[in-house]
Amino acid sequence: MKIFSAEQLYEADKITVEKQEITTEALMERAGIQIFQWLNRRLNGAPVPIRIFCGIGNNGGDGLVLGRLMIEHGYNVIVYVVNCSDKRSKNFLLNYDRIKNVTKKWPTLMKGEADFPEIGSEDIIVDAIFGIGLNRCPGGWVKKLIQYLNESKAFKLAIDIPSGLYANLPLEDKEAVLKANHTLTFQTPKLSFFLPETAPFVSNFDALEIGLDIEFLQTTEPLAQLISKPEAQRFYKPREKFDHKGTYGHALIIAGSYGKIGAAVLSTTSAFRIGAGMVTAFVPKCGYNILQTTVPEAMVITDKEEEFISEIAFDIEPSAIGVGMGLGKNKATVAALKVLFQKKDIPLVIDADALNNISENKDLLKLLPKNSVLTPHPGELKRLIGEWKNDYDKLEKAKKFSEKHEVVLVIKGAYTITVFSNKLYINTTGNPGMGTAGSGDALSGVITGLLSQGYDQLLASVFGVYMHGRAGDIAAGQMGYEAIMAGDVIDNLSEAYIDLFAREEETTNNSAEKS
Numbered sequence: 001m002k003i004f005s006a007e008q009l010y011e012a013d014k015i016t017v018e019k020q021e022i023t024t025e026a027l028m029e030r031a032g033i034q035i036f037q038w039l040n041r042r043l044n045g046a047p048v049p050i051r052i053f054c055g056i057g058n059n060g061g062d063g064l065v066l067g068r069l070m071i072e073h074g075y076n077v078i079v080y081v082v083n084c085s086d087k088r089s090k091n092f093l094l095n096y097d098r099i100k101n102v103t104k105k106w107p108t109l110m111k112g113e114a115d116f117p118e119i120g121s122e123d124i125i126v127d128a129i130f131g132i133g134l135n136r137c138p139g140g141w142v143k144k145l146i147q148y149l150n151e152s153k154a155f156k157l158a159i160d161i162p163s164g165l166y167a168n169l170p171l172e173d174k175e176a177v178l179k180a181n182h183t184l185t186f187q188t189p190k191l192s193f194f195l196p197e198t199a200p201f202v203s204n205f206d207a208l209e210i211g212l213d214i215e216f217l218q219t220t221e222p223l224a225q226l227i228s229k230p231e232a233q234r235f236y237k238p239r240e241k242f243d244h245k246g247t248y249g250h251a252l253i254i255a256g257s258y259g260k261i262g263a264a265v266l267s268t269t270s271a272f273r274i275g276a277g278m279v280t281a282f283v284p285k286c287g288y289n290i291l292q293t294t295v296p297e298a299m300v301i302t303d304k305e306e307e308f309i310s311e312i313a314f315d316i317e318p319s320a321i322g323v324g325m326g327l328g329k330n331k332a333t334v335a336a337l338k339v340l341f342q343k344k345d346i347p348l349v350i351d352a353d354a355l356n357n358i359s360e361n362k363d364l365l366k367l368l369p370k371n372s373v374l375t376p377h378p379g380e381l382k383r384l385i386g387e388w389k390n391d392y393d394k395l396e397k398a399k400k401f402s403e404k405h406e407v408v409l410v411i412k413g414a415y416t417i418t419v420f421s422n423k424l425y426i427n428t429t430g431n432p433g434m435g436t437a438g439s440g441d442a443l444s445g446v447i448t449g450l451l452s453q454g455y456d457q458l459l460a461s462v463f464g465v466y467m468h469g470r471a472g473d474i475a476a477g478q479m480g481y482e483a484i485m486a487g488d489v490i491d492n493l494s495e496a497y498i499d500l501f502a503r504e505e506e507t508t509n510n511s512a513e514k515s
């Protein structure tokens, strides 16, 4: 699924109206009906008070449509107009009249703090104050209203986007954003839904199809691409009957130091589980017995040093290399990396201490083979690209870094974002249970294992991140978040493959994974 900017969505809106020969009010009605149906399915006629706070633009218009439909279906609805200015959009006004025709009285006009209503904890708040047309930070009593709503224990449903959040611009004032419990967004989610500073305001979301022009959606270059199951299915390379282990390549995992040999074990295992034909682990001597015992399927090459890697020399011909997990920062290791980076013809995944070594020895950056995959968590990223002012600044810096050094950057986190040149790929799988030592090592092994099977660097990254997260989600389904260990994620890579083509089950809610 594509993620578009607010500007692109306005354009889509315009083109849709022209091509489908409908009015903008008809499009708003479609949007309102979608929200009504979503809410009606869940409430099923319950008499709970529904308080709809409408702004004076088209987001407010959506709120008015919803209000009218809910009232017509017998719900207990109170509609407020948040009079943040005396302007009104055309479709707001139209629906303002329409709701009056149904209720025979005007919605409650709010002009200041004195008008804030009492809200029960069982009520439902619908936030239709500002949508993607927000053009400045909410201030004055409107900001106070947002804070007042946030303090309420009532369930908060945001229409299109939580009020106060921009679709694709950084947060200005986190005190002036509605903290939704759920967001119903139109057609496609917005970029802010996936970034650490802004995503918490959105919580769960559903993207509601409102029939925007398909040709526009298909042909327009998006801000980012969302990676869910349909995309992952397209990435998958099926196996052929007469394939053999040579077909699936030979992954080399260069990892581990004294006390951190587990990192090598995890990456080696995950490279196997994702399907590498052969895996060799290159470890310091102290890792030999451990690797041979824990992963008997792997071959092992040892460094001449007992406790760290000092010279990366091997006489095998790997089809992909993953380096850095638990490697440590010994000077000799840095020198060894320098030599490794001269091997320009083998696809490379660079993680953890290999990244830290690069950050501390920036001359290594210039040596990076083209299209190498770098997999930093936020701390490692900061050391690589420098501090950022906000999430959007971070993405710009990451794009520049990727372009300049011609590398794939996999920025790990709740929504892992793969950056390649100026393109962004946002992953939708994974869960907080994966915040556990070694789950990053598992990911490096996965990407290396995919590279060894012939996936290119971008595909291996994006597909690998999806599969790793999916395996984590399956693990969470079996054991909850807290108990998950990295090994459980790896063990479930098999289920993640099976799940890839399993028939979709009905899930209760959410998100890009479903929509």
Ligand SMILES: NC(=O)C1=CN([C@@H]2O[C@H](COP(=O)(O)OP(=O)(O)OC[C@H]3O[C@@H](n4cnc5c(N)ncnc54)[C@H](OP(=O)(O)O)[C@@H]3O)[C@@H](O)[C@H]2O)[C@@H](O)CC1
Pocket: 009, 010, 012, 013, 027, 028, 031, 055, 056, 057, 058, 059, 060, 061, 062, 084, 085, 087, 089, 129, 130, 131, 132, 133, 134, 135, 136, 137, 138, 139, 142, 159, 160, 161, 186, 187, 210
């Ligand atoms: N294609 C689609 O996806 C579809 C979109 N649809 C819906 O349209 C929504 C976008 O509507 P929109 O363009 O009218 O903008 P919206 O968000 O209602 O607010 C703009 C108003 O707020 C005002 N304003 C702004 N900031 C302010 C501030 N800080 N403090 C105070 N005022 C502020 C601004 O006033 P002004 O700057 O002119 O003074 C203007 O009047 C979209 O989110 C979706 O819900 C669907 O109906 C159909 C299909």
Ligand SMILES: Nc1ncnc2c1ncn2[C@@H]1O[C@H](COP(=O)(O)OP(=O)(O)O)[C@@H](O)[C@H]1O
Pocket: 352, 377, 412, 413, 414, 415, 416, 429, 430, 431, 432, 433, 434, 435, 436, 437, 438, 439, 440, 441, 442, 443, 469
């Ligand atoms: N809240 C979360 N939601 C989704 N994925 C997560 C979450 N927390 C961590 N992860 C994933 O777990 C992995 C953690 O990697 P990393 O921090 O490098 O761990 P380690 O260094 O211990 O191996 C990353 O792939 C990251 O995306």
Ligand SMILES: [K+]
Pocket: 059, 127, 128, 129, 130, 131, 158, 159, 160, 161, 162, 163
């Ligand atoms: K809103």
